[in-house]
Amino acid sequence: MSGKMIQRHTRLNIFMHWFNAACWLFLLATGLGLIRNGDLEILGGWWAEAMRTLFGGGERMLIAHMAVGLIWAAGFLIYAIAKARTDTIPFIREIFRFTLPRDLLWLAKKGIQMTMGYRALQKISDFLKRRGVDPEIAAPRIPDQGFYNAGQKLFAIPSVLLGVVIAASGVILFLSKPYLEETALVRWAILVHFVAVGLVFAGLLIHVYMAAIAAGERPAFISMFTGQVPESYARHHHRLWWDEVREEKTD
Amino acid sequence: MKTQFAMVIDSSACIDCKACMAACKVENRVPDGQWRNWIKRREPDFENLAWFGEAATLHFQPGNCMHCDNPTCVSACPTGATFKDEKDGTVRVDSGLCIGCGSCIPACPYGARYRHPEKKVVDKCDFCEKRRARGEQPACVVTCPTKARVFGNLADPESEVSRLLTKNNTVRVVNRTTDTRPNIYYLSATAPLDWPVEAKIPTPIALWKGINPFIWGLVGLNALGVLVMLGKQLLVNDPEPEEKGK
Numbered sequence: 001m002s003g004k005m006i007q008r009h010t011r012l013n014i015f016m017h018w019f020n021a022a023c024w025l026f027l028l029a030t031g032l033g034l035i036r037n038g039d040l041e042i043l044g045g046w047w048a049e050a051m052r053t054l055f056g057g058g059e060r061m062l063i064a065h066m067a068v069g070l071i072w073a074a075g076f077l078i079y080a081i082a083k084a085r086t087d088t089i090p091f092i093r094e095i096f097r098f099t100l101p102r103d104l105l106w107l108a109k110k111g112i113q114m115t116m117g118y119r120a121l122q123k124i125s126d127f128l129k130r131r132g133v134d135p136e137i138a139a140p141r142i143p144d145q146g147f148y149n150a151g152q153k154l155f156a157i158p159s160v161l162l163g164v165v166i167a168a169s170g171v172i173l174f175l176s177k178p179y180l181e182e183t184a185l186v187r188w189a190i191l192v193h194f195v196a197v198g199l200v201f202a203g204l205l206i207h208v209y210m211a212a213i214a215a216g217e218r219p220a221f222i223s224m225f226t227g228q229v230p231e232s233y234a235r236h237h238h239r240l241w242w243d244e245v246r247e248e249k250t251d
Numbered sequence: 252m253k254t255q256f257a258m259v260i261d262s263s264a265c266i267d268c269k270a271c272m273a274a275c276k277v278e279n280r281v282p283d284g285q286w287r288n289w290i291k292r293r294e295p296d297f298e299n300l301a302w303f304g305e306a307a308t309l310h311f312q313p314g315n316c317m318h319c320d321n322p323t324c325v326s327a328c329p330t331g332a333t334f335k336d337e338k339d340g341t342v343r344v345d346s347g348l349c350i351g352c353g354s355c356i357p358a359c360p361y362g363a364r365y366r367h368p369e370k371k372v373v374d375k376c377d378f379c380e381k382r383r384a385r386g387e388q389p390a391c392v393v394t395c396p397t398k399a400r401v402f403g404n405l406a407d408p409e410s411e412v413s414r415l416l417t418k419n420n421t422v423r424v425v426n427r428t429t430d431t432r433p434n435i436y437y438l439s440a441t442a443p444l445d446w447p448v449e450a451k452i453p454t455p456i457a458l459w460k461g462i463n464p465f466i467w468g469l470v471g472l473n474a475l476g477v478l479v480m481l482g483k484q485l486l487v488n489d490p491e492p493e494e495k496g497k
Binding site for chain 2: 060114118178191202205209215
């Protein structure tokens, strides 16, 4: 049974994922290259200077940043509207669906396991049990999860909401040069754009580690190319989703 | 040799003819309603019955972007489109990199900057960069009929501006809160002196500077979390216990 594969992502899902990843990489690199101010640079001015040299001038880098940013925003807007019924709405519903206390326990236990290991999880569990904590809560077993686990949902929500903020503030910044008379709005848009990107970028580090490097997550990474995960992986990591898929099949 | 372009102005020689303003406007195609340079004036204080002495006289004070050594406009610009050029000491605007946010405009205590109504980017005096490239002096300098404005390289001790500075007492016009260390010097005394306003970094930019460490701190914390997980993954043998039952 373990050799069987389950469909997890459509071809369009996969395309949008890597389209998003490529745009993010490019926009992050050029966006950081646009920050050139002693009080705002984090690594010193070399990154901005290097990027400007790479593009043959700051103006070209700015134009490239705006062009790719608009393509990114337009791509997602078209996708979200065209696939509203099959992709967008079910996805939004899924990422906002939290089950308590299951998801909170998952976050705590998975966090302990990822940083300190199974043995630490067992020790903490034993300790809590001795202190009279409900054995259901204190159990070392990491709770089952649905299509997305609680961590994925906690990253997906800000990614979507802040993604909209990033796109909207980016459009304001783009419009500033050719059209806008009012500059106060533009100045606030810069700040909002930066903070939103910073927050998503912080989460992105965890996302990349979990997906591409973490032990046991290789099938998830491969599924971002093939669209399929092994049944054993689905059962182990997304038990509740696996149950749903099985039910659908037997119906 | 290092270059620091500067102006030494004998404001007592100014007759308020505004030829420098007209010449600048034509030379740099400055749009309607905007100016890259100016002539400030001190009116006689007749209301307090000052009929004699300093207070009884008109005084004119020509000026333009002071190409400061401590430019608050540069500090307000997020992209570095406004920058102090190390080659000639002027404060320049790279209009290609300017995103038209206008942050630098209130950051200049002299009001030397404006947002170009068509180009939507900031514009100001560049000591006539194009004319200098041809080996000419700035338009305002050559136009002035009383030769009130003198332009040159302050880093060169042989230049006229350097000689004027060593031979005379000079003053610089600064605002009360920040010494921007301007590169326009006025001979002996000038008036008015109370017109520069406080240099204001707009709230979003100031706020950005304040929260920048926290945003990057959060990124750093997450990076640290990833490193801890990676270290555990690589260094610690931590087999998953067998699932019982289920």
